[in-house]
Amino acid sequence: MKEDQDKVVKGLTKRGIAKPESLIQEVLDLDQKRRTTQVKLDDTLSQSNNLARQIGQLMREGKKEEADRVKTQTSELKQLGKSLQENLSTFEEELKQLLYNIPNVPHESVPEGNSDQDNEVIYEHGKIPSLHDTAKPHWELIKEYDIIDFDLGNKVTGAGFPFYKGKGARLQRALINFFLDEALAAGYYEVQPPIVINEASGIGTGQLPDKEGQMYHATKDNVYLIPTAEVPITNMYRDSIIKSENLPIKNVGYTPCFRREAGSWGADVRGLNRLHQFDKVEIIQIQKPEKSYEAFDEMCKHVQGLLEKLNLPYRVLRLCGGDIGYTAALTFDMEVYSAAQKRWLEVSSVSNVETYQSNRLKLRYKDESKKTKLLHTLNGSALALPRIVAAILENNQTENGIVIPEVLRKYTGFDKI
Template sequence: MLQVSYIRENKEHVIASLTKRNIDASEMVNDVLNFDEERRALQTKLDTLKAESNTLSKEIGMLFKSGEAQKANILKEKTSQLKESTRDLESELNEKADALNELLYKIPNVPNDLVPLGNSDEDNEEVFREGDVPTLPEGALPHWELAKKHDIIDFELGNKITGAGFPVYKGKGARLQRALIAYFLDKNTEAGYTEYQLPHLVNEASGFGTGQLPDKEGQMYHVTGDNLYLIPTAEVPGTNLFRGDLVNKNDLPLAITGYTPCFRREAGSYGAHVRGLNRLHQFDKVEIIRVEHPERSYVALDEMVDHVKDILRELKLPYRILRLCGGDLTFASALTYDFEVYSTAQERWLEISSISNFETFQANRLKLRFKNDDGKNQLAHTLNGSSLALPRVLAGILENYQTPDGIKIPEALVPYTGFDFIK
């Protein structure tokens, strides 16, 4: 959530920057400033009444001490009227503050200057590419056919149990999945991230804290009886660990990692491009999350990008990095880099990671602060990224490592799988 003070001081910049998201935010911004002006006027009036009431209370005490009870009682009647007016003003002020917050919740984050113009993923900017695309044997198969041939993932069985988008991993497929999770967590903890086991359901406040609500409620599974949400990513419970905290500046950066299953409704996703592991309603992901000092959050973003690069180099998967355009940027992000692995059998790029800097947008919702050198509370910056999302990494491994005799296992994973080949 943008800070009102930031909008007030940078009104034209906010409006101009949000045009990168193909949004005309002028009406929303003006509404925010008008509501804020009304709120501040009410606050001033309330402060005046409280000051007057305090002054009268002191005067009443002095009158009683001096034996002038009649005058004191007259003033007491006035203070009663002031208290009633104060209660009315407080109620009006709370309503105005709630209405202001409702407006602020609807305004997305301001894109960083590096964010390119564009309407969709077709306008994203490729900034890096690495790795050789393998030459596959004749008759190479996409991963969903390889999974069936080697009996390692059963999509039909998952459909029987739950529905489309809930695969069942079997035998070496399950072990490979578990190996990837352990490998990613080990790589992350070696890089200085502290591992957490996180809840798989969150409350409404957590959804608001990271910006999934009110923007993405249609994509989240909602447990209506308890008003809880199945997590779409470990970003939500992981970042909310610090909700409401005043952290020690010397403890920054805070860096955590965690594995969770993720649940996304993905309404309206059909067709060949979402076959197999390409688009799921339940999938596994290992996340990295950082809370940073604002002065080094973009250095941290580059460090996170380099970290994921190292993992993909070890797995020897061809990949590229895209800087997302304004039209493809998520609601809360200021700048996002997407990693895509090349699926040789499908002859297409598959997204496997998004690494984002949210600047103060999430921290303002979370009230996540630290004390700066002046002793004043300052909002921290939050960042997160997939390190990595498993389905499409697994799809890339199955397809790019296939041979006429079976599927090789990347060398880096063999210590985790206990086997080097799926025959």
């Protein structure tokens, strides 16, 4: 127990959580109150039931006065039981809300650090292209070739909701189909989930409570637009005990995704670099704990394979404690190089969430000894489209147009814009 507590404190310290010892002690103290109250409640209910059985016997024996005294005791115990049940419910709710606001404990391999500047580059692949002298960033190219229209999107909806037109729309569709086909070939099972979720689903995968206000919330119906297909797909298995022979579960799904991106500003969010609505193909795995890091490596290799087939230079980063997502135990980001912007753009995050989501979801399996255990959940972008499109447009531009990656041409029906 002490060893587990030290591990949690060390992990939360990596995330930059202030005074994690106090936070964990608060959890333990509240849990002890819950346990003590539960024991008292069980004992009170047991006493009440035993006395209730005595009343009938005493009445049959003609001992009415004694029976009345027992009735009074039973009534007092029932009142105490009601009070204890209310206290128990309060402690359980307080503990649940406290735990909801504690992020996942990072894997031991996660480096310390405060921001994305402290992430570790662990692999680089591909040659950064040299562009011609008049090369342009993608936000100029899309206007020149009239393939993505931000002004029209702003008119119809608002900033961050572009229209894709003509060959721009066909390039989007080509990428989606390519990513889905590659996932199917890798053994993933395709689902097309809803793009709106209820509150229980947001809580189940850790998006709620939404501390940063990044989710779009339809308050009248209390539903949320999804930030990623991970949420509805993983929630397919909420409150489930999966048969061991059905593991691993491998799902892939395409959805539009919605993020408010509150507080985003500056040159880094120009054009396709950051949107409120964007398309993404997501891969999900549900695994036995002993297999989950093998699955994590497999998912990372799958994403890297997509980038190599698109002939995009990329690098892999291991995220530090200060930059890793709230629910993740370990995350690798894949970034492609944008030659016109002369910067790296994140296009995928692959995460092992371990039991953080399955604990909330009550997602379990029975091992060989028939003991019920929590499963591990994993998710990854394979891939998010906007920055992939930006990199394709910028890196493949020539003085005579934009060359489409060869692997996409059977999907686009054209080889140049």
